[in-house]
Amino acid sequence: MHIIVCVKQTPAGENVSVDQNTGCIIRSGESALNPFDEFAIEEAVRVKEKTPGSKVTAVTMGPPQAEAVLREAVARGCDGGVHVCGREFAGSDTWATSYALSQAVKKLSENDPSVLVFCGKQTNDSDTGHIGPQMAQWLGWPGAAFVRKLEAVDGKSVRVQRLMEDGYDVVEMPLPAVLSVIKEINTPRIASLKGRLASKKAQFPKWSAAELGCDPAKLGLDGSPTSVVRCFTPPQRASNTVKIQGETAADKARNLSAALKEAKIL
Amino acid sequence: MDYGFTQLQTEIAQLARELAEKKLKPLRAKADHDEKLPMEVVEEYRASNLFGLWLPEQYGGTGGGVTDLALAIEELSKACGGLALPIATSALGGMPAFMWATAEQREKWIPALASGEKLFAFALTEAEAGSDATALKTTAVLEGDHYVVNGSKHFISTGEVADVYTVAVTTNPKRGARGITLLLIEKGTPGFTFGKKEEKLGIRANTTYELVFQDCKVPVANRLGGEGMGLLAVQETFDYSRPGVAAQALGIAEGALNETIPYLRTRKQFGQPVSSFQAIQHKLADLATKVEAGRALVYSLTLAMDKDYLKAVENALASGASVHDELKKLKTRRWTKESAMSKLFCSDTAMEVASECINLCGGIAYMRDFPVEKYMRDAKITQIYEGTNHIQRNEIAAALIKEYAAG
Structure with missing residues (x-):
């Protein structure tokens, strides 16, 4: 089974600051792996450890420095990673991003149906939670969001618990499939020493839009149906x-x- | 301060710091109270590859030396000197096993030591043989292809939890110190049981047991080095392991300061933060200076030792001889004096720092729900085990006098 985990480099910390004048996220500070992706990586690596002959590949889309999150993924137990990188992706909203990522997943899966994709619930910078479900849509694969537990998984299907407002659903689906997971699903490990050493040596191929066979009209600002009109931090509620x-x-x-x-x- | 650590060593320190913060701190108070070693901590150390820091990659280690080990022990001890111990005690039991093993013995024992699948422990002390280790009474009588061991060992750290015990026995009581031999004895061997579980002042997150041997049959193949070579092996082990105790002591001292200084900055008396009083500031300055002096001593020592050690390990792997034999061939010096100095200075510093931290914080730090008093209780053992500080002074003075006598 090929397990793929989608990760993103975002501003460090759980509360991301917004510039009050421009309405933009302040990205000048330190960057880190999106905290929600830690749970996706951990779950992916746990499935690998339980499934002989499987491997985990991390995928990220972002500028050159985003490679750091692929290293972190390898340190935490992923076998390798690919970096979707190029100017043509700049300005993509979640719809265009999920398109680019789904093209990368397609290329990685090479028509092998035994593929399971993990995403974090959402990112800590834009907080949309779109990517997982949108990737499932682009790929035409079944998916589940807000996954709180993997009940069973083999090379052919997966059964999960999906958190709902009034309890949880048990959903079983054939592979390939896309899951986005919530933090209740596991406790991420601390990267082992050998993992850290492997991550220093790892090489990550960079995939451009052309290599992924992307339709340029579906990428960047042109491929993004949403536009951010205004972004602000609501005033603190008076107590x-x-x-x-x-x-x-x-x-x-x-x-x-x-x-x-x-x-x-x- | 960075004393010229490799990238790997920096990673080790970072990893151990993360473990200390995220895994040890939440467990330490309960482990201290219950006097139990939570096995989840051992699992974390295994998963993080911390048992093989000083062992070659060929056996599943990460190819480092005493520096790598000391850095991990120091960082973990900042959170809890007791929970850090399985790494240190497995190294203490494992060092004579690795350094005196034949190539064949290495294949048998070292992979499980390096992965942490089997924890090692060290058993020297007896009721009548503490500082005078040569007075030990546990006997091993050769009968065909095995020894029959009788006697008991006291105050064995990580006792009962550890899987393999490096036990000092006498194979020839008439020869005294030259009759001492080291045997590897596995938990579960018939005739080997655990006696009293000790209740301790500090490092209560580690189990301390009595080991009892009654007609315990141990294969001759489990003997390290020749008969009568045990004391030399023990002394050589201490040269390499005492900087680990020093590192534990430093971690305890730093941990105590890490709890104390933020408290002094927020605690207000006479209308101002306690940290703003010069009497307090000067005390903090003295304590922090001693800790850094200790670190300078420990790491300049371990970095120097590792040059010999890593070379000897490399040669041993190539030649098939023991690491001890390769060290001898390199004609490297013994590190007894400096090693004793590192433990002496750092353990006395830890005791002073931890005790002063209680004074600085005042009454609150005398209470168990404030984390400072535990550092003082944990610091005490570092002045005692692996040779009391009286013995360290003996070692240092003996080396000094010998140096001057040689002219």
Whole structure:
């Protein structure tokens, strides 16, 4: 089985800052592997460890420095990675990005049906959660988002638990398939020493739009049906803190319960 | 400070730091309270490849030396000197096994040591043989192709958890120190059981046991080196392992400071942060200076030792001889004096730093739910095991006097 995990380099930290004047994400700081992708990599590597003869390839699309996340993926147990890279991809929204990534997945899978693709739930910079489901759409493969558990997987099919608002669904689908996973699915490992050493030596092929056989009209700004009109950080909600007064602890407790009753909370 | 570490060594330190923060810190208080070694920690060390840092790649290690090992122990000890121990004790038990093994013995024992599949431990101390290790009473009598071992060993770190014990026995009590021999004895060997589990002041996240041997049959093939070579093997082991204790002590000292300084910056008394008082600042400066001096001593020593060690390992793999024999051929010097100095200085520093950190924080640091008092309890052992600091001073003085006597 060929397991493919899609990863992205994003600004480090869970809360990404937005420039209040331009509305753009501030990308001048440190970059890191998208935190949600850690769970996708871990799950991919766990499936590999349980499935003899399988391998994991990481895929990323991004500028040259994004290669760092492929190294991180190898350090965490992936066997290799490919880097979708070129000016023609610049400005792509999620629809164009998922198209480019799905072309890379197609090239990697070489018509072998025994392919399972993992994505993180979303990125910490744009937060859309589009990529997994959109890739499934481009590829014409079954998919599931918000996957919280892999119940069973073999070279032919996969059965997963998909988190819903009121519980979870159990979904079984044939391979090839695309899954995007949530953080409840596992606890990512710390990269081993041998993994770190392997990641230093790893070489990653760079794939251009031409090599992927992409239709140029579907890439970059031209291939992006969405456009960002405005981007802003909502003002912080004012907190209405009420201090409960009272002479003794018992008084304070009585006053608190009275206040809660008045607010119809009790 | 970076003392000229390789990229691999920098990676080791980084990895150990991550493990310390993410895996050890959440477990340390409970492990200390329960006096149990959580096996998940051992699993983490295995998965991270930390048991083979000082062993060649041919056997599944990462090809480093004492520096690699010391860096890992130091970083892990910043979180917990007790939870860091399985790496250190497996190296202590494993060093004589690796350095004195024949090529055939290496094939049998070293891959499991390097992967951590089997933890090693070291058993020298007895009830009547502590600092005077040569007074040991555990006997091994040769009967055909095996020894029959009788006696008991005290205060064995990572006891019961470890799988292979490097045990010092006497094969010839009449010869005293020259009758001591090292045997590898596996857990589960008939006649080998565990006695008392010790309740300790510190490093409570590691198990300390008595080992009991009653007519325990051990194959002659498990003997390291010749009969009577045990004491030399033990001394050589200590040359290489004491910097590891020094590194553990440094980690404990640094960990105590790491908990103390942020507290002093936020704790306000007399209307200002405690860290703004000059009396406090000067104390911190002295403590941090001693720690860095200790690091300079440890790592300049290990980096120098590793040049010999790595060369001897390379030669041993090529020739099929033991690492010990190859070290002898290189006519390299013994590191007894500097090794003793590193343990002496760093362990005394750790005890001072941890104790002063309690003073600096005040009453809160005397309480168990504040993480500083544990560092003092954990620091104490570094002044005692692998030779008390009295013995370290003896070793240093003996070497000094010998140097001056030689002119």
